[in-house]
Amino acid sequence: MNATKRRNDNANQPRVKRNTRAGQSASFVDLVKLHRRIARDSASRLLQTPASSLVTLFVVAVALLLPALLFGLNSNLASLLAGFQNSAQVTLYLQDSVSEADGEEISNDLLTRNDIENAYYVSPSQALDEFGASSGLEDLLTEMTANPLPGAIVLTPSDVSSVAVDELARQLQKLSQVDVVQIDSLWLQRLAAISNLVSAIGRVLAVIVILGLFFVVGNTIKLAIENRKAEILVIKLVGGSDMYAARPFLYTGLLYGLGGGVLATLLQGIVLATFNSNLEVLMRLYESDFQLRGFGLMSSLLIIVAGATVGWTAALMASLRHIRAINP
Amino acid sequence: MIKFDNVSKRYADGQEALSDISFEVSRGEFAFITGHSGAGKSTLLNLILAIQTPSSGQLIANGVNLNRVSTSQIARHRRQIGTVFQNHQLLHDRSVYDNVALPLEICGYQPNDAARRVRAALDKVGLLNKEKSFPDALSGGEQQRVGIARAVVNRPSIILADEPTGNLDPALSAEVMKIFQQFQSVGVCLLVASHDAALIERLNCRTIVLEGGKLLADQKPRPQA
Structure with missing residues (x-):
C-alpha cells in the first residue's frame, strides 16, 4: 500500500534509480489479467487466418484421435474379455x-x-x-x-x-x-494376448504421434514467429526477454493442443457412433447387446490435457529456439 | 555511467567502424555525438545497447561490462536504457498507447500505474489526444515523438537517441530537447547522435565529434556568460 502510494506521488517526475525487476510491482491479479489479454490476443490472431488455423487444428485432432481410438477400442475389448473371464x-x-x-x-x-x-x-x-x-x-x-x-x-x-x-x-x-x-479359457488367453498387442501398438503409435505433433506445432509456431519478426525485434530492443517474446506463441501452441484435443474427442464420438450401428447388427447375430463405449469423461479429459501439454511444450521449444535467433 | 576505454569495433569483413575510442559520460550529463554519416555514431549507440559487442577495449555502461554479457543480462540492461531509434521501431499493429506501454509491460507494471505513466509521457510529447491511433496513421514527426515517449516512460537511467529531431520542425525539436533536459536535471545520462549543427550550437552541450570511426574532438560546453 505504501509502495503504491509513493509511486503515485512521483509518477510524473523523472527518476534515475528504480527497481526494474520484472513482476515485482504487479500483483497476481494483474498478472492473470495480462495473461488473459495475451491469450485473447493469441486466439484472435488464430481467428484472423481461419483456414490455416483450422487445418492445423484438424491435423492435431486427427493425430490425437488415432492412438486414442486404438486405446478406446482396446479398453472395450478388455471389458468384453472381463465379462467372459468370470466364466473361466x-x-x-x-x-x-x-x-x-x-x-x-x-x-x-x-x-x-x-x-x-x-x-x-x-x-x-x-x-x-x-x-x-x-x-x-x-x-x-x-x-x-x-x-x-x-x-x-x-x-x-x-x-x-x-x-x-x-x-x-x-x-x-x-x-x-x-x-x-x-x-x-485358452481362446480367452489368446484374445488377451491380442489385446496386449493392440495396446502395445497403441503406445508406439502414441509416441510417434507425439513426435509428429511436435513437428506440426513447432513448424506452425516457427511460421508465426517469422511473421512477427519485426515485433519481436522491437520487444528485444526495449528489453523484453526471450521468454516475454515467446509468451503469445506459447498460448498459440496451447490453443492448438486444447482445440485439437476437444476436436479429437468429438471425432471419436462420431467414429464410435458409426461403428456401433454396424456392430449392433453383428452383435444381434451373436445374441449379445454389447456396445462400444465412448472414452468417458476421464479419458476425454486425458486426451485434451495431453493435447494441451504437447502443444504448449512444442511451442515452448520452437519459440525459444527461433526467438533466440532473432537479434537486432 | 558510460565509459569507453580504447574501444574498437571491426566487422567480419575487416572494416573498422570505430577505432580506439575513449571517453566517459557521467550521471546527469547531456552529450551530443556528431559527425558525418558513416562516422560511427550508430555503431557507438549499438555498442551501448549491446546490439553489437566491442572487438577490443572495454565498454562499461550502467555498471554492466558489455564485453561479456549473457542474453538475460542484455534484456535487463536494455530495460534501464531508453532509446529513441532513427527508424522509430514502433509496433504497427498496436495503438500509440500500447506502444508506449510496452517497456512498462515488460517490466511488469500494474496496469493503473502504467496507464498514468504512459499518459504522462504522451502528454510530454504532445500526443495525449492520439493514444488510440495506430502508428501508420501518424506523420513521421508524430511517430518519432511516440518513440521518444516510449524511451522516457520507464524513467531510464540512460537515454540514447539516434537523430531524435530528424523529422521534427524547430519548435518541436526545442520541445523534445526540453524534455531531455528535464531528465538530465534529475541525473539521467543522455547521449544524442545528431547532425543538427544549429540545435547543438544553441543547446551548448558537450559534443563528441567522430570522423571515420575515430574520436576527432570532445568539446566541453562553453562557459556560461
Missing part, C-alpha cells in the same frame, strides 16, 4: 478307476482350497446325459453298451488371470486321480 473354467478329467464316491470327495476337497472358487463333480452317466441332450444324439447313445466318458470335476478358479490358472492347472495335474487337465 478348468476341467479335470479323472482316471477311469476313480469311483463316483471318490470323485465327489475329491471335488469337495478341492472346494477347501482358496484358489478355487467353485467345483462340482460330473459323473460319467451325467456327462453322457448332458452330451446326449446338447448334441441331440440321445437315441443313438442309448444303444451304446458302455459309457466311454470319464468322470470329471469342473472348477472355477478364484484368480482368473492366465498365470494363476496355468499354475493351478499345473498343480492339479500332479494329483494321481487326474488324467487330463483342460483349461477352457
Whole structure:
C-alpha cells in the first residue's frame, strides 16, 4: 500500500534509480489479467487466418484421435474379455478307476482350497446325459453298451488371470486321480494376448504421434514467429526477454493442443457412433447387446490435457529456439 | 555511467567502424555525438545497447561490462536504457498507447500505474489526444515523438537517441530537447547522435565529434556568460 502510494506521488517526475525487476510491482491479479489479454490476443490472431488455423487444428485432432481410438477400442475389448473371464473354467478329467464316491470327495476337497472358487463333480452317466441332450444324439447313445466318458470335476478358479490358472492347472495335474487337465479359457488367453498387442501398438503409435505433433506445432509456431519478426525485434530492443517474446506463441501452441484435443474427442464420438450401428447388427447375430463405449469423461479429459501439454511444450521449444535467433 | 576505454569495433569483413575510442559520460550529463554519416555514431549507440559487442577495449555502461554479457543480462540492461531509434521501431499493429506501454509491460507494471505513466509521457510529447491511433496513421514527426515517449516512460537511467529531431520542425525539436533536459536535471545520462549543427550550437552541450570511426574532438560546453 505504501509502495503504491509513493509511486503515485512521483509518477510524473523523472527518476534515475528504480527497481526494474520484472513482476515485482504487479500483483497476481494483474498478472492473470495480462495473461488473459495475451491469450485473447493469441486466439484472435488464430481467428484472423481461419483456414490455416483450422487445418492445423484438424491435423492435431486427427493425430490425437488415432492412438486414442486404438486405446478406446482396446479398453472395450478388455471389458468384453472381463465379462467372459468370470466364466473361466478348468476341467479335470479323472482316471477311469476313480469311483463316483471318490470323485465327489475329491471335488469337495478341492472346494477347501482358496484358489478355487467353485467345483462340482460330473459323473460319467451325467456327462453322457448332458452330451446326449446338447448334441441331440440321445437315441443313438442309448444303444451304446458302455459309457466311454470319464468322470470329471469342473472348477472355477478364484484368480482368473492366465498365470494363476496355468499354475493351478499345473498343480492339479500332479494329483494321481487326474488324467487330463483342460483349461477352457485358452481362446480367452489368446484374445488377451491380442489385446496386449493392440495396446502395445497403441503406445508406439502414441509416441510417434507425439513426435509428429511436435513437428506440426513447432513448424506452425516457427511460421508465426517469422511473421512477427519485426515485433519481436522491437520487444528485444526495449528489453523484453526471450521468454516475454515467446509468451503469445506459447498460448498459440496451447490453443492448438486444447482445440485439437476437444476436436479429437468429438471425432471419436462420431467414429464410435458409426461403428456401433454396424456392430449392433453383428452383435444381434451373436445374441449379445454389447456396445462400444465412448472414452468417458476421464479419458476425454486425458486426451485434451495431453493435447494441451504437447502443444504448449512444442511451442515452448520452437519459440525459444527461433526467438533466440532473432537479434537486432 | 558510460565509459569507453580504447574501444574498437571491426566487422567480419575487416572494416573498422570505430577505432580506439575513449571517453566517459557521467550521471546527469547531456552529450551530443556528431559527425558525418558513416562516422560511427550508430555503431557507438549499438555498442551501448549491446546490439553489437566491442572487438577490443572495454565498454562499461550502467555498471554492466558489455564485453561479456549473457542474453538475460542484455534484456535487463536494455530495460534501464531508453532509446529513441532513427527508424522509430514502433509496433504497427498496436495503438500509440500500447506502444508506449510496452517497456512498462515488460517490466511488469500494474496496469493503473502504467496507464498514468504512459499518459504522462504522451502528454510530454504532445500526443495525449492520439493514444488510440495506430502508428501508420501518424506523420513521421508524430511517430518519432511516440518513440521518444516510449524511451522516457520507464524513467531510464540512460537515454540514447539516434537523430531524435530528424523529422521534427524547430519548435518541436526545442520541445523534445526540453524534455531531455528535464531528465538530465534529475541525473539521467543522455547521449544524442545528431547532425543538427544549429540545435547543438544553441543547446551548448558537450559534443563528441567522430570522423571515420575515430574520436576527432570532445568539446566541453562553453562557459556560461
